[in-house]
Amino acid sequence: MPHSKSVNRRIILSSRPVGVPTIDSFMLENFSVPAPSDGQVLLRTLYLSLDPYMRGRMSDVSSYAEPVAIGEVMVGGTVSRVEVSRHEDYHSGDLVLGYSGWQDYAISDGTNLTKLDDQAALHPSLALGVLGMPGFTAYMGLLDIGRPKAGETIVVAAASGAVGSMVGQIAKILKGCRVVGIAGGASKCQFVVEVLGFDACINRHSDDFPQQLAIACPKGIDVYFESVGGAVFEAVLPLLNVHARIPLCGQIAHYNDTGLPQGPDRLALLTRTILTKRIKMQGFIIYDDYGHRYGEFYQQMSAWLSEGRIKYREDIVDGLENAPEAFIGMLEGKNFGKLIIRIA
Amino acid sequence: MPHSKSVNRRIILSSRPVGVPTIDSFMLENFSVPAPSDGQVLLRTLYLSLDPYMRGRMSDVSSYAEPVAIGEVMVGGTVSRVEVSRHEDYHSGDLVLGYSGWQDYAISDGTNLTKLDDQAALHPSLALGVLGMPGFTAYMGLLDIGRPKAGETIVVAAASGAVGSMVGQIAKILKGCRVVGIAGGASKCQFVVEVLGFDACINRHSDDFPQQLAIACPKGIDVYFESVGGAVFEAVLPLLNVHARIPLCGQIAHYNDTGLPQGPDRLALLTRTILTKRIKMQGFIIYDDYGHRYGEFYQQMSAWLSEGRIKYREDIVDGLENAPEAFIGMLEGKNFGKLIIRIA
Numbered sequence: 001m002p003h004s005k006s007v008n009r010r011i012i013l014s015s016r017p018v019g020v021p022t023i024d025s026f027m028l029e030n031f032s033v034p035a036p037s038d039g040q041v042l043l044r045t046l047y048l049s050l051d052p053y054m055r056g057r058m059s060d061v062s063s064y065a066e067p068v069a070i071g072e073v074m075v076g077g078t079v080s081r082v083e084v085s086r087h088e089d090y091h092s093g094d095l096v097l098g099y100s101g102w103q104d105y106a107i108s109d110g111t112n113l114t115k116l117d118d119q120a121a122l123h124p125s126l127a128l129g130v131l132g133m134p135g136f137t138a139y140m141g142l143l144d145i146g147r148p149k150a151g152e153t154i155v156v157a158a159a160s161g162a163v164g165s166m167v168g169q170i171a172k173i174l175k176g177c178r179v180v181g182i183a184g185g186a187s188k189c190q191f192v193v194e195v196l197g198f199d200a201c202i203n204r205h206s207d208d209f210p211q212q213l214a215i216a217c218p219k220g221i222d223v224y225f226e227s228v229g230g231a232v233f234e235a236v237l238p239l240l241n242v243h244a245r246i247p248l249c250g251q252i253a254h255y256n257d258t259g260l261p262q263g264p265d266r267l268a269l270l271t272r273t274i275l276t277k278r279i280k281m282q283g284f285i286i287y288d289d290y291g292h293r294y295g296e297f298y299q300q301m302s303a304w305l306s307e308g309r310i311k312y313r314e315d316i317v318d319g320l321e322n323a324p325e326a327f328i329g330m331l332e333g334k335n336f337g338k339l340i341i342r343i344a
Numbered sequence: 345m346p347h348s349k350s351v352n353r354r355i356i357l358s359s360r361p362v363g364v365p366t367i368d369s370f371m372l373e374n375f376s377v378p379a380p381s382d383g384q385v386l387l388r389t390l391y392l393s394l395d396p397y398m399r400g401r402m403s404d405v406s407s408y409a410e411p412v413a414i415g416e417v418m419v420g421g422t423v424s425r426v427e428v429s430r431h432e433d434y435h436s437g438d439l440v441l442g443y444s445g446w447q448d449y450a451i452s453d454g455t456n457l458t459k460l461d462d463q464a465a466l467h468p469s470l471a472l473g474v475l476g477m478p479g480f481t482a483y484m485g486l487l488d489i490g491r492p493k494a495g496e497t498i499v500v501a502a503a504s505g506a507v508g509s510m511v512g513q514i515a516k517i518l519k520g521c522r523v524v525g526i527a528g529g530a531s532k533c534q535f536v537v538e539v540l541g542f543d544a545c546i547n548r549h550s551d552d553f554p555q556q557l558a559i560a561c562p563k564g565i566d567v568y569f570e571s572v573g574g575a576v577f578e579a580v581l582p583l584l585n586v587h588a589r590i591p592l593c594g595q596i597a598h599y600n601d602t603g604l605p606q607g608p609d610r611l612a613l614l615t616r617t618i619l620t621k622r623i624k625m626q627g628f629i630i631y632d633d634y635g636h637r638y639g640e641f642y643q644q645m646s647a648w649l650s651e652g653r654i655k656y657r658e659d660i661v662d663g664l665e666n667a668p669e670a671f672i673g674m675l676e677g678k679n680f681g682k683l684i685i686r687i688a
Contacts, residue, residue, distance in 0.1 A: 229612055248619050254612045263607015268573055268598045270611050275592050275627035276400075282626075283619035 008033045009320055011102035013068045016060055020256045021331070025058065026074070026324040033105050036086045041113075043080035043098065043106045048320070048341040049128035050076065050327045051162070052227075055255040065285075074102040074323075077133060079116070079124045081344075090115075097127045102323055104343060119302055129338035130312045131301055133286060134162035139297045140290040141247035142167050142225060143174075145282045152222035153178045155213070155239075157232050159201055160188040160313070162338035163249065167225045168198045169310055177223075180216045182232055184333040191336075195311050210235040220244075229253040237273060246281040255331065313337030352377045353664055355446035357412045360404055364600045365675070369402065370418070370668040377449045380430045385457075387424035387442065387450045392664070392685040393472035394420065394671050395506070396571075399599040409629075418446040418667075421477060423460070423468045425688075434459075441471045446667055448687060463646055473682035474656045475645055477630060478506035483641045484634040485591035486511050486569060487518075489626045496566035497522045499557070499583075501576050503545055504532040504657070506682035507593065511569045512542045513654055521567075524560045526576055528677040535680075539655050554579040564588075573597040581617055590625040599675065657681030 007030050014027035036042045057068045057075055068075055078100040082090050087110055090096070095116040100106035120127050129135060141163075148154055154171045158164040159181025168179040181192040181201035192201035200216040202209060213235050220241035226233060230253030240246075274281060284290070304310045315337040317326045323341045330339050351374050358371040380386045401412045401419055412419055422444040426434045431454050434440070439460040444450035464471050473479060485507075492498055498515045502508040503525025512523040525536040525545035536545035544560040546553060557579050564585035570577060574597030584590075618625060628634070648654045659681040661670045667685045674683050 226615075229615055233615070248615065251612065251616055251619055254616065257612065260608035260610060260613060263609050264604035265607050266604060266609050266611040267577075267614050268595065268601065269604060270614060271570075271573060271577070271592065271625075272595055272598065274625055275595055278627045278629055278633060280624065280626040281615075281618055282624040283622045285622055289622060 006033055007031070008103060008105040010073045010104075011320065011323055012071055012073055013058055015070065016067075017058055017256075019258045021055065021058060021324075021328055023324050023328070028321060034107050036084055036107055038086050040107050040109050041082050041087050041090045042084040043078075043096065043100055043108055044083045045078050045080050045100050045104055045106065045320075045343045046095075047079040047125045047128055048076050048100075048102060048323060048343055049078065049132070050323065050330055050335075050339045050341060051133070052250055052252045052255065052331065054327065055252075055331060075099065076101050077128055078106075079127050080106070095121050095124050097132065102320065104320060119306070125314060125316070125338075125340050125342075126305075126312070128340055129162050129314060130166065130305065130310060131298060134338060135166045135301055136290070136294060136297050137249050137286040138163045138166035138225075139170060139301065140286060140293060141249050141284055142170055142223070144290070145247035145280070145284060146171075146223040146225060146245045148175045148177050148223050150175050150177070153180065153217050153219055153241075154223045154225065155180045155182065155217065155221045155236060156198075156225045157182050157228040157236075158252070159183045159192045159196075159198060160336060161227075163227055164225065165192070165196055165312065165337075166310070168192070169196055171223075172197060173304065173309055178217075178219075180213070182213065182228075182235075188336060191313065195313070197311070204232055204235075214239055223247075226250075227252060237270070240273065240277055240279060242277050244277060244279045246279060248281060248283040249286070252331065315339045316342050318342050350377055351375070352447060352449040354417045354448075355664065355667055356415055356417055357402055359414065360411075361402055361600075363602045365399065365402060365668075365672055367668050367672070372665060378451050380428055380451055382430050384451050384453050385426050385431045385434045386428040387422075387440065387444055387452055388427045389422050389424050389444050389448055389450065389664075389687045390439075391423040391469045391472055392420050392444075392446060392667060392687055393422065393476070394667065394674055394679075394683045394685060395477070396594055396596045396599065396674065398671065399596075399675060419443065420445050421472055422450075423471050424450070439465050439468050441476065446664065446685075448664060463650065469658060469660070469684050469686075470649075470656070472684055473506050473658060474510065474649065474654060475642060478682060479510050479645055480634070480638060480641050481593050481630040482507045482510035482569075483514060483645065484630060484637060485593050485628060486514055486567070488634070489591035489624070489628065490515075490567040490569060490589045492519045492521050492567050494519050494521070497524065497561050497563055497585075498567045498569065499524045499526065499561065499565045499580060500542075500569045501526050501572040501580075502596070503527045503536045503540075503542060504680060505571075507571055508569065509536070509540055509656065509681075510654070512536070513540055515567075516541060517648065517653055522561075522563075524557070526557065526572075526579075532680060535657065539657070541655070548576055548579075558583055567591075570594070571596060581614070584617065584621055584623060586621050588621060588623045590623060592625060592627040593630070596675065659683045660686050662686050 017025045082094040097114045156164045171177040181198045189201035226248045227250035229251040315335045361369045426438040441458045500508045515521040525542045533545035570592045571594035573595040659679045
């Protein structure tokens with residue numbers, strides 16, 4: 001839907017969802033395009049990244065980041081073009097990675113803005129996926145917490161997604177591990193094996209999913225890259241080997257939970273497994289914990305990309321106004337690849 | 345109870361307990377004292393260590409070690425005197441640390457035997473406590489997994505016990521941390537603060553135990569040294585800070601569990617806490633995981649002991665025949681300090 005260049009459309013959080021978010025949790029508002037002051041730039045959003053962590057920001061419970069306030073623009077990583085610059089470091093036309101959120105335009109004083117280099121500018125949406133937060137999450141979680149070794153078996157939840165797809169490929173490139181994905185549906189599994197090159201991928205919707213996973217991991221699981229929880233984690237738990245490592249970057253199966261599920265209480269089952277199998281389980285939030293290592297990641301991933309060693313898939317939806325529906329679908333696993341809203 | 349020098353009393357596992365072990369789980373049998381062959385020694389047990397992990401060996405569920413077979417001698421660390429040696433490395437009268445188990449005599453070919461040095465021989469039971477498995481567990485779990493830093497708050501479960509008492513003292517010696525113990529009863533808490541030098545100790549039997557723990561940890565918890573589980577872990581969980589570390593060496597509150605407790609199911613509550621607070625939780629089994637570092641530990645702990653910087657308390661029970669009752673009491677927290685059976 002084209003729109004006037006004098007209008008800044010913003011999608012705000014209109015109410016906190018209880019359980020599954022609905023379209024009514026969001027509202028599209030029209031504002032005037034703001035004008036930058038001295039030391040500021042006006043940014044035009046080109047691409048908006050939609051990521052599962054945003055569900056957490058919609059809730060008013062303690063988490064690792066402040067919730068979005070009611071009436072505020074939804075947060076989100078963006079690639080933008082500098083429209084007007086009154087900042088000495090930026091020029092009109094520069095492409096930048098930033099956090100404008102779910103809106104057409106934003107003002108910035110340069111804080112948390114990163115200019116895209118020439119390679120990234122050729123395919124700017126990659127700054128939100130392979131070369132951005134999801135790729136960085138995969139790289140650091142796998143290498144710093146998972147620490148895979150040659151000959152080990154790596155299992156990756158949400159294997160066709162933005163993070164999981166990178167985890168498995170990195171484990172194959174660097175260590176030649178056996179890599180088994182878990183994904184929601186046959187076509188995603190086919191993509192994970194045939195395009196991404198995983199050794200196997202199990203459809204979590206299959207009736208005998210736990211049995212299929214066990215068969216695909218005849219030597220057990222040494223690293224489980226966790227972003228899901230729920231039934232996927234349950235199937236993984238009994239297959240974990242002594243000294244298994246679990247990098248934990250998300251829990252998408254639980255983001256819409258409104259309370260604790262019915263019993264039995266398996267808390268002690270998990271801690272007993274961690275004890276008897278001497279497992280390391282560690283949560284991480286990528287920029288907070290590893291921000292200082294972004295340069296190392298970017299250099300390595302750029303090289304792999306230019307060598308054609310990393311495959312990726314983007315799921316691009318046109319139009320800011322479609323962001324709420326796309327986001328709700330993502331929480332149900334309807335996206336296929338890195339979900340990005342193309343805005344301009 | 346004195347007994348004939350020609351009789352080897354052995355306490356065997358007579359039946360697998362369901363839930364809490366009883367005296368009927370054990371049986372005392374009389375055998376002839378065996379004679380060593382060439383390359384073997386006959387060992388006379390002086391001290392037998394009783395430790396919570398033995399409860400796991402009584403059960404036939406998969407764990408980190410093989411269960412004791414029905415009819416077999418109960419396992420256990422021991423300090424023994426060489427009575428007869430037909431092994432060139434040992435002489436009659438040598439004191440050795442080994443794994444004779446719950447019996448008066450044992451034959452060994454030298455496998456897993458360690459001669460006590462002059463310092464240890466002065467107080468041989470310490471080889472089962474401060475200088476042995478419990479002290480080593482405290483040292484490696486705290487330093488390699490917990491990695492305390494100056495200014496941090498360390499909480500220690502079972503703080504008057506063989507492991508916990510060392511954890512807190514090491515954290516104070518090396519890093520000057522704020523150390524808060526949790527123990528079962530007022531007299532144990534008094535000992536933990538007044539003798540061991542912890543900053544505070546909370547009685548887990550108090551009605552308002554969680555509130556007291558929160559008050560004792562005004563800056564939250566950075567390292568929780570876990571050996572208990574259950575209500576103690578529940579009180580700790582909401583107090584954990586971002587980047588908290590949880591070395592996990594035991595789960596004594598759960599060793600007698602016969603199934604999972606009633607719900608709600610808090611498994612996802614734990615994983616969510618690990619994620620949002622970026623916690624590292626890691627299980628370990630001391631000799632399997634850190635056996636190669638025993639020398640480093642022994643040297644350091646011996647030095648602290650000879651400098652009088654480490655306090656300890658032993659709970660010594662006389663008589664092999666009293667081991668079952670003492671062991672059952674330990675699972676209920678009735679011991680006060682490192683539980684040791686003095687046999688000869």
